[in-house]
Amino acid sequence: MLKPEDIPTPAVRRLSLYLRQLEVFHAADRRTVSSRQLGEALSLSDAQVRKDFAYFGQFGHPGIGYRVPELIQRVRRILGTDKPSNVLIAGVGNLGRALISFSGFAKRGFEVVAAFDHDPRVIGMKSTGAIPFTVQPLSQLPIAVREKSIRLGILAVPASAAQSVADVMVAGGIRGILNFAPVTLQTGSEIAVASVDLGVRLEQLSFQLGMVGG
Amino acid sequence: MLKPEDIPTPAVRRLSLYLRQLEVFHAADRRTVSSRQLGEALSLSDAQVRKDFAYFGQFGHPGIGYRVPELIQRVRRILGTDKPSNVLIAGVGNLGRALISFSGFAKRGFEVVAAFDHDPRVIGMKSTGAIPFTVQPLSQLPIAVREKSIRLGILAVPASAAQSVADVMVAGGIRGILNFAPVTLQTGSEIAVASVDLGVRLEQLSFQLGMVGG
DNA sequence: TTTTGTGAATTGCTTCACAGCA
DNA sequence: TGCTGTGAAGCAATTCACAAAA
Numbered sequence: 058m059l060k061p062e063d064i065p066t067p068a069v070r071r072l073s074l075y076l077r078q079l080e081v082f083h084a085a086d087r088r089t090v091s092s093r094q095l096g097e098a099l100s101l102s103d104a105q106v107r108k109d110f111a112y113f114g115q116f117g118h119p120g121i122g123y124r125v126p127e128l129i130q131r132v133r134r135i136l137g138t139d140k141p142s143n144v145l146i147a148g149v150g151n152l153g154r155a156l157i158s159f160s161g162f163a164k165r166g167f168e169v170v171a172a173f174d175h176d177p178r179v180i181g182m183k184s185t186g187a188i189p190f191t192v193q194p195l196s197q198l199p200i201a202v203r204e205k206s207i208r209l210g211i212l213a214v215p216a217s218a219a220q221s222v223a224d225v226m227v228a229g230g231i232r233g234i235l236n237f238a239p240v241t242l243q244t245g246s247e248i249a250v251a252s253v254d255l256g257v258r259l260e261q262l263s264f265q266l267g268m269v270g271g
Numbered sequence: 272m273l274k275p276e277d278i279p280t281p282a283v284r285r286l287s288l289y290l291r292q293l294e295v296f297h298a299a300d301r302r303t304v305s306s307r308q309l310g311e312a313l314s315l316s317d318a319q320v321r322k323d324f325a326y327f328g329q330f331g332h333p334g335i336g337y338r339v340p341e342l343i344q345r346v347r348r349i350l351g352t353d354k355p356s357n358v359l360i361a362g363v364g365n366l367g368r369a370l371i372s373f374s375g376f377a378k379r380g381f382e383v384v385a386a387f388d389h390d391p392r393v394i395g396m397k398s399t400g401a402i403p404f405t406v407q408p409l410s411q412l413p414i415a416v417r418e419k420s421i422r423l424g425i426l427a428v429p430a431s432a433a434q435s436v437a438d439v440m441v442a443g444g445i446r447g448i449l450n451f452a453p454v455t456l457q458t459g460s461e462i463a464v465a466s467v468d469l470g471v472r473l474e475q476l477s478f479q480l481g482m483v484g485g
Numbered sequence: 486t487t488t489t490g491t492g493a494a495t496t497g498c499t500t501c502a503c504a505g506c507a
Numbered sequence: 508t509g510c511t512g513t514g515a516a517g518c519a520a521t522t523c524a525c526a527a528a529a
Binding site: 305306308317321322324325329330332333334335336337448 | 508509510511512513
Binding site for chain 2: 142239241
């Protein structure tokens, strides 16, 4: 068991995948699962699975494997998703709207509870989810962060606005940003940033196609 | 200069980021750029930048740096995006619709030219982009792949349908899949797969927040 | 027997540091 | 002098292989 900062980044990435797969096993009423079975479902080696869990403590039972419900709880705890948390969205264009109604966030314990834009045509629009809210101007962002204890923000604005809106988020108290704009955000090291550049992902595939010939 | 399969995966990932940043410099009329300047914009070391390019050949000019327009062309060539290519989308829910009208794909040379779903309520819907098309039933997918020479598919269906729709894509001749469903697809090794699990990305941020304390 | 947890070996990636070119 | 390209060194992650537990 290591200190969090000594855990390899790839191991943390895989932890989320383990959780996802464990939930599938749990839904199928599997009580225990071995590192080999879990690895197979995710195309990973059994040694990889065992080592990844070992970074966080002792989770398994020799001769038995891992108890599914127990492991789910402990992984959620590690990821900080054992309790639901609130997130906001900045940028209510096509992508932002899709993300507001995206059910995959709630399934993993993240509730979208506020949205912001500076376009008057979308300000005032109402959400249709479990927790209703109205699209507000960006100036209201810090208030929502405080009142709703929001720590994570989703950035879905055009590239040209991304850095300045990210600055507003950080100034408002946001601690982590999921960035969909195709820019490298410059933030202090105390802010966690994860970027999803969809164009870049397609380029990766394009390159791989070229490798095998075609 | 190495064989494509010997190039480290992280280097290929970064190649797309270099291209993105080079386009920014180009738009600002920069003629040349050094490895240090390029690295700084992307929070990478200068050595990393030079080594990454060196995997693909000799691109730079000692004492000068890299010529921006030349490098852009050569990187596009490597990624296979020097000519535009056609892509299809399977799954026309909230996310699928947002992706159909997402301008970031076209900017990187990918045209969405067909969309498929099995819900009769969306079949027949018309797109509003540069290349107009109508949402078709999944059974028509192989025909479109052939007629429009489509090699890449975007999978935006619910988790429960993901594997079977992926199978349809592969049987229809698709060579690479950008997967938005939260499942690990099982495909032959000749199919390139890239997965974007938005819930997982938020979990990463959540974990990082826990690390620094809060 | 089955399966974990883990040091040791290995593989892979990044950084260093410098020769060579402009 | 400024900057690239690249072996060598250093660091990080994965796989191996086996003792210990059920």
